[in-house]
Amino acid sequence: MLPKLPLDDRTYESILFEARQGIQRRLPEWTDENAHDPGMTMLELFAWISEMQQFYLSRVPDRNRRKFLELLGESPRQATASAALASFGGIGRTVLLPQGTKLLAEDQTFETAAPTTLRPLAVDRIVTRTEREASDRTASNTQGDVAFYAFGADARAGSRLYVSFDREPPVGEPIELTILLAEDGGHGSLDAWQAMPLTAALAAMPADAGEPHVPPSIVPSARIAWKGYAQDEQTDASGWLPLETVGDETLHLSFSGRVTLKLNAPLRPVLVHPANDRPRWWICCVLEEEGYEEPPRIDRILLHTALVVQRDTLSETIDCDVPEEGEVSLSANTFLSRYGLLRVQVREPDGRWREWREVPDIGAAGPDDRVYAVRMPQEGGAQIVFGDGAHGIRPPGGPGAVRRIHADKTFADKRFIGRSNGLPMQRFNVYDLACRRREHFLLQVGMPGERPGEWLWEDWLPVENFDRSGPLDRHYMFDPDTCEIRFGNDERGAIPPACDEANLCLVVCVLGGGERGNIKPGLLSGWVSEEQRAYGVSVTNAGYGYGGAESESVSDCIARLQQRWLEPYRAVTDEDYAALAKATPGLRVARVHVIAGYAPGRSDPVPHAVTVVAMPFSRQPTPKPSKGFLQTVARHLDDRRLIGTEVHVIAPEYIRVTVHAVIVVEPQFAHETRRIAAVLNELLSPSGSLKSAAGWPFGRPVYRGDVFAALSRIGGVAYVQELWLDGEGRYAAKSQGGDVLLPPNGLVYSGEHRIELLSRTQL
Template sequence: MLPRLSLDDRTYENILEDARRGIPKRMPEWTDENAHDPGMTMLELFAWMTEMQQFYLSRIPDANRRKFLDLLGFAPKEAASARAEASFGAIAAPVALPRGTKLKAKGETFETEEQVRLVPLSIERVVTRTEREASDMTASNAQGDVSYYAFGREAGRGSRLYIALDREPLLGQLVTLSVQLVNSDNLFGDRVVPSAKVSWKAYGLDEKTQQPGWLPLETYEDATVHLTYSGRITFFFESQLLPVIVHPANDRPRYWICCTLEEPGYEFPPRIDRLLLNTAMAEHRDTKSETLDFNGPGLSRWRLEADSYLGRYGDLRVQVREEDGRWREWRQVAGFDGAGPEDRCFTVETRADGARAVRFGDGVRGLAPPAGKGNVRRIHSDKTFGGQRWLGRSNGLPNQRFELFDLAVRRREELRLQVGEPGEKPGEWLWEDWLPVESFDRSGPLDRHFVYDREKGEIRFGNDENGAIPSVCAEPNICITVCVLGGGERGNIQPHLLTHWVLPEQRALGLAVTNAGYGSGGEEAESLSDCVERLQLELKRPFRAVTDEDYASIAKETPGLKVARVHVIPAYAPGRSAPSPGAVTVVVVPDNDQKTPMPSEGYLRTIAGHLDDRRLVTTEVHVIAPEYVEVTVHATVIVEPYFTEENERIVKALANMLRPLGGENGGWPFGRTVHRGDVYSAISRVNGVAYVQELWLEAAGRYARKSASGDVLLPPNGLVYSGGHRVELISRTQV
């Protein structure tokens, strides 16, 4: 008998009792709860059915749960790799590191995500300047333990951020600046409209006028969206830079670039952790084998270049796809002198930087690959991976299984196989690609699929009904072409641990490397129970804006923005006095620490674009800012004798109530009238208060109005904030 796995420990009696307790709340008109009532009979029936349902649900195995999740389009998430920003130093001359350069941090391997071009430049000084002051932030930027505001706390128009380079950049050189901001993730939406605009300039020589000055600096790429998010900015220096003195760095002239705030409007003034040059994103992974496909142009003497870490330092194989879809292995030769027009061969040419290019024949001496889309493939593998790439040979039987042994691949898509057959000539092989799938449920008898079981570390093939069977062979013919290790929480490293090079050839360059920030984002594979819980949340999550709650929920989840509060006003359009049945107005408040948080124009446009994709076709959506009304309380309060000096506590209680964000309920409700009775109640709850003798309210703002009874009236999108409250305390003994 299967063990009972209790998903719900409630018994029949518990379920029935819970239902009976809900009767007065849900149906107050139901007063007869005796056994003879037909309604009670129905409750008993459904309580019994619920208990039986829980009984059977407790006996559903994990395999069935996975099938149910698959029917809903869900599956447990695979392990995620952490990412860390590696910064390089001690650069004596320009150098290019290939994509996939391997670095070590406490035994964990990281790889650069792209090619890194390092230039002998470093940041020497950092200066911020506002209307009020100029500050040297060099020490804070170098140490990285104290953040600083790029444009001051107010981020006013014309504020500047100056960055001095230790030497003059070369003309036509691309320089990448990494900007690390406080609490600003760089995983933002592609449709974010910047709230503010900045311009970049460099002090140099104007070629037209031959006069020195601040010249526009072309930004090749700006992933920070005008210093709104952490990211990288790539500059292109097309003019000669000149040294100049910038206060307060007055000791000597330097080569300066300047960022000027042209249009203010930040919800969060940019606060910088670090500014770094010569950086690259590194991912927690260890690639053992990779494939790169290219379009064959059909040209003679074609030179195929592909620069990567394994492409430089690993083993190289070349395959060309035949007309029947199979890949034929070509052989490497030293030269084409002895090659004939039908010889499938290639040579390898090594550049000065170590990159290797593949050269094909001209049709007379060596065959040239035909033209085609993705028909030429380079396979790079680690030199230590030669024996591990062979899984074994196929015996032609269904449901074959092969173990991966020490290859702990964490993600299904990072494992690829080929199954080979001997060719016409001795030593020649023809290969077919096999793709990974989660299960064979959707695989037909001709589908070249395999299933990778991460927990068991094995690969399974089909049975010729669900998934094809690999071709039988007397030699090992199942080969791994793509294999990537790494991932999980072990990649979440602390700063300054990513300091070791894996390869001695790269270590010999004399470059220094470290990670100034944390490595983050590494997660273990999702468990089945966590996946079920995520599914339940996703099913409740709105994806189409129909009700007011839908609009509020979707607006709060706008990618790239932090939204504190949302208020939806149906049948209302700004500027129209009459109700608008087809209109919906959404009022948004950004999440920041200002007294009256105001969204910028870009902020409103970003949310409007996000809602526009999810609204009904006939709905007119407006996204607006709140209208703030300042409320000042004047009160004479009678208190106990020992509390005559405690008016700050009353002022604090009023400020806590009259605030747009925070407090017990998240802030003052939109459009709700500030009644004098609310203020009476807030003051009376303060310890030591006997009663309120006099009280009146003042309101200030564009739409501030008061009723005849002295209450403050708010517009539909109105919020309040505290003014300078004046509270007079009188001892109870003096009345």
């Protein structure tokens, strides 16, 4: 008996029954449904064919499904490593942390994504000042549990955010402030750190943290300027002078991110109210041009932060360019180059790599010696020096001519995973190396050189399968789940040459990845290196780790692609324009309305024009988009519109609607005017409420019948005795029946409703 498979549980009988049920609906003139009818025979035949097709489709193995995915240019995603924001404290002297500095979160290893410089400087006080008030926000920033407005709840031009330091910052050195906005701040970061990758943070993240990220093109809604109270060298007077903004990942405090400032003149101590106890070294952020859809609320302002990725690099390679002339001295500044083991290889004309030998003194080498010397600077990784032709051979010049291979000291005995016997379909198991991605597990295959002790190495590349590999392709398969390595059979993939010694060597090995790396705040607390632990610097993570995910199954990949298939990429219909505008990267678009055949400022219909009305998320009663907001949406749609389509993005036109009503209620409800006004506020809302997220429809008139029905449904209301509406705003009008008419891009919001309640006993 053939096994039942779960793809489709319909049987022959159920398929035939569904077909017979459709006869009366599609062909009512077909009245003979007996077995002798030729039509019934055809239905039975097609029902049998459908059942057989379902059975064969259910038997398609994952290997075939992967091939189908390859035809679409897709494959299941590999495991990704999480990222977190590390914050350093207790800095007594300047410390240079190389890229790949290893930190501990319980038993998980995290590494810094870029070199980091820690200077003895700390945030002392934080003050916000508007036209109405000045407030000291230091306690909120220190505890990190109460967010505060950077420029007040209204974010008016001229408002300021002051930050002081505990000592004078050095001139010419960058000051990096990491500003974390609250969850509903800016354009809506889901997590205090999760919004940082909108700009340079995610663009700089390594490939193992996710797919390549392209920062969205966003026009800031407002404009800020950074200043410092410094001494003007030309006039020898002190005042608020502009600071050089080296980088601004926050896009003028629209997102969480890092702001890098540079002092061109020394700061001078000054008193800033209400921090009047002593003069301090202050910088300030001035809101020069207002326009935030949602005023920025700051959760924390931090110094000395770094992006860290959950991974443990046991071996890495760095390909170095060699100048055609002059001394050859190659430097690197990574964690393994400073604290790990070093091997040096030089590229041969045939593409192979020859391993050179380290000597203590390059001056004692002969003219034919393939050697190098190592220098260890006080700060930085190992520096390798080659000969000049008289003392040691000079390596050939060119890009990527020299390769540095750095390995962790604990990984020295694990680099060589075995030797090839020259037979096809060789397999090797590496059980104790939990690599989660194929590109983090790179091999070299070696063979002895001409001289005793010399080796020549060839790079081999990982592939998902050998289907496209030829007999000369140096490919291998690595399964991250089983940690098994497989080689080809000399028809599909080359065979590694046989050797009496271990000639399979790992040159890149990176561990880590998965959901477990999404750590909680405060879990990052230790250093791996004893040398770095001696600095006395503390470390923690200010927020959650994010982005870690397990490898994707074939079924999950197919489901993801099916969902993506439903998402529009090109704007053709009105629904496409609405979906694309609402999904504008970097913006929180609350509502979208599409008006086809309409162009602003033109009275006649324009067939090739499309106008999109965009409303941002905001806690204001009438959310108004800025010019930058509308330009960002317009750019996003312009890249996806059809040729010849004229796209306009405009703001909603708000109409204030006030309800005047005399309502007869039951005696016990005679004083509940606020409850009835709350119902009207919810009904006449542009952004909806907790009960109804839709809000009032764009351009729909406010009919007296709508308001009458809403009031009549309120508990305790007997009937509505009198009702009339008032509408205020541009393009607002009233019909003869007393309804408020709206323009096509119009939205309503509630005015001060005038409600008079009469008890039934008073009538």
